[in-house]
Amino acid sequence: MRRRLLIALTVFAAIAVLAFAVPLSLTVATSRTQQLVLARSGDADRFANLAAAASTAGDSRALSDEVGRYHELYGENVLVVDAKGATTANGGANMEDPGIAAAVAAARRNQRPHAENQLTPWGAPTMLIARPVGTGVQVNGAVVIEASTARARADIAQTWALIVLGGVFAMALFTLLALTLSRWVLRPLAALSHAVADLTATLPKPRAESLAAAHPVSIARHHGGPPEMRAVAESFDTMALAVADSVDAQRQLVADTAHAMRNPLAALMIRLDSLEHAVPANAANTFRSAGAEVERLTALLDGLLALASAETPAAFDAVGLEEVDDHHCDAVQVVADRFDAWSSAYAAAGQELHVSPPIGHADVAISADVLAQILDVPLSNSCRYAGTGAKTVLTVAAEPGWVTLTVHDDGTGVPADEIDRLSTRFFRGSTAVSGGSGLGLPIAAALAQARGGTLTVASAHPHGLAVHVRLPAAESA
Structure with missing residues (x-):
């Protein structure tokens, strides 16, 4: 890839x-050519004026001396002829040269001089400059x-060399800049390629069905590029297939473990229930504690299974958390339903549950069942741990998107130093004196x-707790 980049x-x-x-x-060549032509054209005009004066005076000695x-002085040939083509003054010109003869004939016919070709370092050694003698009417x-053209060509060659x-x-x-x-x-x-290759070498090989399923969306097969990019x-x-397999294996392990342990726990609970009438009075408290621990262990297994399903987006449909054709709902309606469902529990706990004034409709990109499952967690925590006489308020607020x-x-x-740990697995606040697994x-x-939202926990002023669930609106999802 470096070679291709350098070449480009x-x-x-x-x-x-x-x-x-x-x-x-x-x-540069054009400018130097024009400079030479202008200089020699001025000389030719001067000689034409001298020739006209000599023709008028009938004495060409001054013209011959000047030529x-x-x-x-310049080592350049000059030829002056009269109206009949006879030589008036000659400074080294060869009369038999076809180029000179053609230039003389054209000047005597008062033809416009042709444009000189652009000089080059390897061009012709001489250039012919011709001018008629006399006025435009009479030549x-x-x-x-x-x-x-030697000096001009040398100047051009020097400049071109620079x-x-x-x-x-x-x-x-x-x-040098390209290399850098x-x-x-x-x-x-x-570095990324080596790191990914080293990491991939330590991962288990993807299953054949995973490779077959991922083939239509393979980055390496559907995008071109240099070999280094294709290798990455x-x-x-x-790596993505191996990670996906690991996530699926983890979820399956949790599900299989919970299912395998739930049956023995259910059998143990049945055996404990069958022994209840035979338990002596002095062991009744111990018996009840054992039953409570079994129930707590069962709830913990259910929570682990729910957490594994929640953290694996591909598993939502498998556990029935999402309806295929229902990926949005009205949050205001769900809040009203949860208020009806929890009002009696709050009343039994000596607490108050209220709903802030409705805002109309607030569609969110999540199904009603999943939103209810999310809201049930803070409602349950508030009902169990807020304390007698506490007041809980459900609020829905909308903003763009x-x-x-x-x-x-x-x-x-909850103490301030425990706020950030409340959403950590198995952590229970110091004020949670009974029940709970720390997974809610x-x-x-x-x-x-998993649905593009966030859940944050914050302290309320002057005391209490606030759980904020921020979800994308249905129209922006």
Whole structure:
């Protein structure tokens, strides 16, 4: 993958350098060509003026002297002819050269000079600059300068060499940056790949049915990419299948254990009930305590099974917590139902249960049965532990995308250092003096989290406890 990334970055860098260097080189060559043409065109115009003056005066000695000095000074050939094509002054020009003859003929016909080709370091050694002598109406001769392009071509070559050196330096800098960038990008990926591979090697192999079920959604098979990414995807697929198998195995183990232990416990309870009439009076309390412990152990097994099901989203349908066609409900209606169901229990405990004024409708993305199961946990805790005379209020509040249900009481509450531990498995607050397995709030929290919500516990002012259940609204889920 690093090689591919380096190749891609290098190609992009080369394109960027060429996109800058090539136009710059062409611009330099064009500018130097125009500079040479303008300079020699000025000289040709000057000689044309001198030739016109010599033709008027009938004396061409001054013109010949000027052409000779120009040839000696610059080493460039100059030819001046009259209206009939006869040589007036010649500074080294070859009259038999076809190029010079063609330039003279074109100038005598007063043709516009053609655009000179752009010079290059490997271009022609000379350039012909021709001008007519006389006005635009009457042509009295022609001037041709055979200009040397050596210096201009050398300047162009020097500038192009600097541009090439700059491009090479830029490419070296871009390559260094590409190496640094590729290392920075790929080092975490390499570490992740090794870590996932090492972790996958320690996991049990996925079952054949798991592989067959996961084949349609395999990341490694349905997404392309370099070999390193495919290797990570394959390791991730294997790890995900192994983790899913482990979760299913854990849930099945809990369910099988609870089921296997429930039958002996039920048989033990039957035997204890059958022995009740034969228990002596002095052992009655011990007998009742044994029966209570058996009932508590049975409730603990049921709670473990419920917690395992709540923490495994794939198991919800299997245990009947979700209806296939009913994934939302009206929270206000569920709260009203729970109020009716718990009012008598609160009255028997010497407490009050109230519902805040309804807000109309508040649809949440959860079934009524699961929401009732979540609310029953804080209601049960409040009824059992808030204390005589406590007042509990059920509240429903809506906000964009969310619905919050609160069970608030003004009872004895829980010490501040125990608030964060109430949703921990098997933890029971110091104020819970009787009953309870410490699994109620963890089960309710797992049910809420599995559906994209949260369950939080907070102290109430001045005393008491508040449980907030925040769930996604049905329209936003």
